[in-house]
Amino acid sequence: MSLNKLLVSGGCLRENGFELGEGKYYGKASLLLLDLATGQFETLLSKTDGGANYPAEHPNLQYTAACLDGDTLWLPTDTEVFAYRLPDLQQVTCYSHPCFQNIHSVHAFADELVVTSTGLDNVVVLDKQSGQIKQILNAEGKDPWHRFSNDIDYRLVHSTRPHDAHPNYVFQLNNELWVTRCKQEDAVCLSNVNKSIDVGQGERISVHDGLWWGDKLVFTRVDGFLVICDPVSGKVLDKHDPFGLERNRPRGWCRGLYIDGNMFYIGYSKLRKTKLTTKLKFISQGNFKYRDGNEALVVAYNMHTQKVERVYEFNSASIEAVYGILPYQYD
Template sequence: MKLIITGGRQSNSSLSYFNKEWSNGICGVVYEYDTKNNNLEEKVNYKTPLKFRPKENFSISFKSGSIYENKLYITTLTEVLIYSLPKYTLEERISLKIFNDLHHVIKHNNDLYIVVTGLDIVVRYSLSKKKVLFIYNCFPEVDTWNRFDKKKDYRKINTTKPHFSHPNHVTIYNDKLYITRYKQQDVLVYSLQGKIINNIILNQGIPHDGCIFNNKFIYTVVNGKIIEINKNNFNEKKIIDLNKFQNDNKSLGWCRGFQKIDSKNYVAFSRIRPTKFIENVKWLGNKLSDKVKLKMPTRLVCYDENYSRLLKEINLEDYGINWIFSILKN
């Protein structure tokens, strides 16, 4: 079995780690990891063309993606790219003026659902009609276009932070959208038609990605927790705290990216990055220090079925992966 890892690479400069977070990435990378022989192979090294990004102080990275019918759907900060597998042939690029800090994309029927974190929205985009069909506001307390300008090209803007909700990930189940929200620490539930149905309070820290595995939603929390929720009963929750494997009270890093293969759980941790938005790393508490930042590398960790044992750990920075956004399987 091969896992597909999406993320980014920073500059080789010794000073690059201390650059602002939106000018740190030099390329997006996709790797395949063979779980049997532990081989890790780079498949895609991508740089966003100038036409679709700011001229200066820009960052290039792959964010979270998904796989549907042997195609990889993946986001950069300002594009959705579609690759055919297994050769990773780039088939299509979608880039709209409202794209800023994209975080995730999935395909459902013949539409794409794109998380546009920079504008606090999820966009429904028709692949056949080549146009936006609907916009789901992830901070419904304020109209999206009272905050943002429809005429502006947000691909040319480095950052729109601070965000009001910071949506990270979208999942569709029973014709409903489940959107993780960073600021609210919850999952906002929309109907496909655009009606807010529910929100699932998580309150375990900042949630990132979430997908369905068998009968459960499984969410990563950046502070090193995994939340399992019965997809048919949101009151049934189980919290797994992976910090129990860290004996020296250091942060595990930014917990983001999850995949399950048979009885094994694969979790990704990314090195803590610098940010001028202190609220983004408040969850570290007294663990926030130069030692933590510089000594906890980006890595892939394999746990057993019940998270009782750590089976394997791979330092991905040795291979040129400096942060991870998703772990996928085809």
């Protein structure tokens, strides 16, 4: 079946989010449906209110990296994981626990849900049917509560920065759970963190997504590079810059990836103010089209021809931060 539409999850900035501080940047969670033929998009879901599982004032509202499980869409916010039935988007359930803080992604493996509680540097494994916690794994192999207290409801805390590991995205390798770590610029096995893949290779460029492409693993970096690794040796095989030496290259924060054969759909968030200026050294000068920055984008890159085939641009009212991209196979 040919791919015609994509789901894009993310959020919109508050006008004064930077001034409010960490954990208060985003005021609207957004899930968009993108038509790949026309470039048109529509909002399927949005969330502008918090609730009992969020701070009372200025909750950080964004949909982060979701996953598909048959006809179920598991869609996370910073502190909750929603299940929606497709294609009618009827809410089936919602799971939330005090150890959920700044969730970056959710993943369905067999009868389990795996949630990255990025703010606590942990990965939380849930029973898919009940939502109960089965296991909490620290991204550095430490006791999950070595730094934080299990008596505190961290859903009500705006930010726990600085993070020690900042786990982003989970994948399976040899039936083991692995997670990407922004701080260490790598991916590690959660049952033995001595097993790792050095994605950054000494460069301070944040690693985000980790997806399978055939028998290879592909990782995104916020500067837009795609890093291809051999899962057996753990070695980097290649790095792809979709825009190469083009002068019209996006200046956005690259995060979110879906792979359909040789076509890579890559998310670029609109740049926002940040105190982490060392992460923005990749921004080039002399950029013509995007010299004043760009809106959030999805870039269609053909890995076989190594050419960008199309750039889809959103508007700030719909989405500014992109976290996840998934296929939508319904009419």
